[in-house]
Amino acid sequence: MxxxxxxxxxxxxxxHHYDDDGGRDEDDDEDENDxxxxxxxxxxxxxxxxxxxxxxxxxxxxxxxxxxxxxxxxxxxxxxxxxxxxxxxxxxxxxxxxxxxxxxxxxxxxxxxxxxxxxxxxxxxxxxxxxxxxxxxxxxxxxxxxxxxxxxxxxxxxxxxxxxxxxxxxxxxxxxxxxxxxxxxxxxxxxxxxxxxxxxxxPRLGAEVLRSILKYWPKTNCHKEVLLIGEVEELVDRMTMTLESPAAEKQNNYQYHNHPRVLLQALALPLCTQMTKCLSSWNVQVAERAHYVWMKEQFVKTVAVAGSEEGVFGVIVGGIEKNLREHWSRSVRELSQNVKQVLEEMEPELYAAAAAAGESEDSRSTSMRWRRKRERRWERVEMAAQINQFIRDQLQCKLPPSPSPSPSPSPSS
Structure with missing residues (x-):
């Protein structure tokens, strides 16, 4: 029965009828109860x-x-x-x-x-x-x-x-x-x-989850990005809180190669790179959510400072400086300024070194861009000269030979 x-x-x-943005019309909702x-x-x-x-x-x-x-x-x-x-x-x-x-x-x-x-x-x-x-x-x-x-x-x-x-x-x-x-x-x-x-x-499983989240990170789904940013933040916090417990150390019997701190350091560079991309996102919701993550001292010390030897801290500094110069949203630029102040207070030496390295890198990249631009211009000029010479040669081959002038009669005749 x-x-x-x-x-x-x-x-x-x-x-249901859907609008241009993929949302469902509210007037078309039907009762889904059986x-x-x-x-x-x-x-x-x-x-x-x-x-x-x-x-x-x-x-x-x-x-x-x-x-x-x-x-x-x-x-x-x-x-x-x-x-x-x-x-x-x-x-x-x-x-x-x-x-x-x-x-x-x-x-x-x-x-x-x-x-x-x-x-x-x-x-x-x-x-x-x-x-x-x-x-x-x-x-x-x-x-x-x-x-x-x-x-x-x-x-x-x-x-x-x-x-x-x-x-x-x-x-x-x-x-x-x-x-x-x-x-x-x-x-x-x-x-x-x-x-x-x-x-x-x-806590070791957190590194595996973070690696997979970075693998499945969306490209155009902004709402999904906001959720994943919050999940990454919570995962790092929970891994850190669990590691601070002495009982967890004894219970899991960690070794050096699979210790959660070592696994986090290995993920520091790809994690900071992805979070910096979100920091510089043109979508305001994604950018603001990423800024709030970098305002947390525990997250910065766990991820960015732990991998500073690999230049991880320079990635976030470069993203912040780029936002201050180029981002279209005024609120995002203000948040970037706040994050800059927080990072400077937490790690003044690291921030100064990363900013100096970023400026030198920007100057080198700027000079390289101008050099490439100049080379491309000369290539276009040389290509145009070759084309003009080719057209001139083809026209000369197609023109009929000019007739030789006939001798003029002598006055005596």
Whole structure:
């Protein structure tokens, strides 16, 4: 009875009109709640009572692996009330079925992987379009992914330290690739919480996550950039806070080559380069969010100063000076001036040395630009002279020979 009522074809996402910016018209919003929810809520109540009251030894006879997989697929429903009830039921099933916990983790990971890889290339199959709940433009919107990540957040919180290899693989193969889809904003809060749980248990994993975030960094999605800047800032802070705890040192038994501080120093240059690009972004929201990161003393000392030997501090100084000269936004220039003052107060010697090196580099690059410009001008002049000479030669070859002058008659004749 429960299977016949819950496992049904999901209602397709209604078509909406979109404006030029890709936003949905507010006047065209439709109620996405399922009309059959009063009936479905009773079915969920019955299922929940069965999970709570049945003995753990007899519960697997009714809730087998096939039932769990079909139940997880219902998370693609649009009705938020049904997804909330599903989360409660899945929590109870996971807490009661100890023998099926590994399978439940693998099944939820498969649902997330299906969304990451299959929803990016939707086929024309109507069943697949309905399963992934695409909108009218064929774009996967990731309904239910945030709810599954909420369940995973409580599961990760119960992992013991040191982490098992299975859990590390889940982080690297499932959670980290969730930064790829365009719809990451819909579930970023739950995704970040899961990642922070892993980093608190093992700070070394933070370096792997940072490396992957830099790999998946968007080029044109400004809202996604703002979210990733905040996530990078929080990851560095949590790694630093965990390292300050003596218990973490004893618990993880770090070696030099895989110590979190060493891993952060290895990522200092690419991380500062990307954050400096965001600092100089023409989008005001991205630029302002990046400036607030560089105003934090802990972030600067952890990342920029730690890698100062590689010239990392000079990257941020060069970005700030460039903003002060060239950025179009007045508010961004003011923020750059504030960041400059903060950095000068924290590390006056490093800032002065980096600014001097940047000025000499700018002068060298300026002279090189003028030299290249002059060489290009001479190349154009020489090319124009060669073309003129070629045209003159061709015209001379095509002209008929001039006739020789006839002798003039003599006066005596």
């Amino acid at each position: 429960i299977s016949a009522n819950l496992f049904r074809p999901l209602r397709p996402r209604p078509a 009309a059959s929810w009063p009936h479905l809520s009773i079915v969920y109540d019955i299922l929940l009572q069965l999970v709570i009251n049945l003995e753990p030894n007899t519960l697997p006879n009714y809730i087998d692996h096939s039932f769990i997989v079909r139940l997880l697929n219902v998370f693609h429903t649009q009705d938020e009330r049904e997804r909330n009830r599903l989360k409660i039921v899945c929590h109870k099933i996971y807490s009661r079925l100890h023998t099926s916990r590994s399978f439940i983790r693998k099944a939820t990971a498969n649902v997330i992987l299906d969304y990451i890889f299959d929803s990016e290339t939707p086929t024309s199959s109507s069943s697949r379009m309905q399963y992934y709940n695409y909108d009218c433009r064929g774009i996967g919107i990731g309904i239910g992914i945030g709810d599954l990540l909420e369940i995973w957040g409580s599961i990760i919180n119960g992992f013991s330290v040191p982490l098992k290899e299975e859990h590390r693989v889940f982080l690297s193969k499932v959670l980290v690739p969730l930064h790829r889809p365009k719809e990451m904003q819909a579930y970023h809060k739950q995704l970040a919480y899961c990642i922070y749980q892993f980093v608190e248990k093992d």
